[in-house]
Amino acid sequence: MIKKFVVGSFEDEKVLFAAVKNVRRAGYKIHDVYTPYPIHGLDKAMGLRETSLHTMGFIYGITGTTTALSGMGWIFATDWPLNIGGKPHFPLPAFIPITFELTVLFSAVGMVWTFCWLCKMMPGVKKHHFNLRSTDDLLTMVIECNDSSNTAEIESFLAQNGAIEINTQEAEEGWWFGRYDKEQKLYRTEEVGVGD
């Protein structure tokens, strides 16, 4: 969906934090803040909730534990019980190394997969980049506008709060498949009035 955004870039985290606070207080909707490195506490300042990725990691982990134990148990005790030096068919201590490895493997692979899913990331995915310097040295705050927003007013508000590069952009807000060496065209749905 194509929307209008006001984009302001900051140089210093301290200025950014104050600006985030003021923008939220003024009632504008922060679409996102793009930064070249992780800034601790910014998520809280923006009012984002804590991620539950680690909970997923735990769930994937216990899936791995169960898979390993039940798999080895089924193979050794049910599918093909084999007498190996008179040892028991379910030798738990001997199963611990593989159980541990599979727990870690499932958890790690699952979490990375979930991470990519949640962030909508994979090879070939393209997104709109509001300021290319936001992966280099600028902290870019993007404010989402609606039909009644006065962009000039938001722009001056950002300027008062210490933003250095300010502009208004129309952009697709989601993700799509595309290549970064190709220019992006925005596809709009034409509004056709009755009687045209």
Added chain:
Amino acid sequence: MSLLKYESQLREPLIDGDKTYHQVTEDIIGPLETKPTRLWWIGLSIALALLLFGVYSVYREVAYGIGQWNVNRTVGWGWAITNFVWWIGIGHAGTLISAILLLFGQKWRTGVNRAAEAMTIFAVMCAGMFPVFHVGRVWDAFFLFPYPNSRGPVWPNFNSALLWDVFAVSTYFTVSVLFWYTGLLPDLATIRDRAKTKFRKMFYGLTSFGWTGSTKHWQRQESLALVLAGLATPLVLSVHTIVSFDFATSVIPGWHTTIFPPYFVAGAVFSGFAMVNSLLIITRKVLHLEDYITIGHIEAMNKIIVLTGSVVGCAYLSELFVAWYSMNPYEWWAFRENRVNIFSPYGWAYYGMIFCNVVSPQLFWSRKLRRNVLFTFFMSILINVGMWFERFVIFVTSIYRDYLPSSWTTYYSPTIWEIGFYLGTFGLFFTCYFLFAKFFPVIAVAEIKAILKTSGENYKDKMSDLEEMSTGKFYEEEVEHAH
């Protein structure tokens, strides 16, 4: 927030020089955007030549069978398994730096973790080659994995330490790659967004997965990194523990010891850090990254080397003591006659190991030597030679004289194809490393930026007046304001 931004003046800066965020990007990513130097081409050619020789050596083994090697009864595990354990040990430093040092909050890891993790991945790749080809019929190597098959089904033996190894090494490789790559995404996006050529825009566009730097994504990425570090920490310890089980769970005198797991892990960290030192000393010089990989970083790694080297030394001694104290004649013989006796056929390997691993690292107690780049480079090579000796001593001296004295005359030395296989893995390792250093940032750019304002030289200087401030005033002015 501001509270975290303060770091004591007593600590050495981790980033030298007057840097801004943009300057950090320029310094680290700049070299990737220029044509490779002649030195790079020469290095890559040598590595490729070694790799080709290795491919031919492996071809000999695959085509004519394992008889191309000198492994025999009783030395069934010769160079191949020595090299496997040696490489896997080297592959421990990367995850140790990125995972354990992350959990301990050691900031100096940011300068070296990316290259060390890459080194880990390449070393594990090299390590994996050896057992895979040592099975003899490599086209059947997939029998190692349990999968429903039409042969019964025949399942692998889950009681066997060798099978644990299959799981441990493949899990370790997968998790290391994931950990490395998720950390790499933001930096690849940085290269993409400043790319001028069509190829770079496309290549880094694909490899960066569409990373934008959104706050929510950073939050998830940091959570992911923390949990992966928590998982990778026991994993890295488990891998070499399980590798040591290959030996410790057998009943061969010299192998059947309970000290093996910690002893192997300490040795792995020891050799891994030595390899990181060798690689980074060259990398920082060639790519002019002395401001990011400082003498302080090298010293920190040398401290770990002297610690783990001493742990390994203690392990050698306790191994000897226990062999004597056990009053088991076979055990004691294996140690007294096959290792410690300098006139025994492999006595040279034992004393080579003691000299390189225990005696020489003690020089690192001297601060002056720890901070000497040339000396560190020399030592890092020496230590890796020593660690190779250690693996050779453990494997070969324990089995070349078995219970049947008529077999004792057999002196195991490798054929040219065994040596060729080993050289080939060096070729693979350095080919990968050269390509990595050309196409990927060797230092974690985003992580350096995150610590720049606490540990950068120019920012630290400005903190002197903060240091004078009273705690109450500091809290009032800096912390209250931030929240």
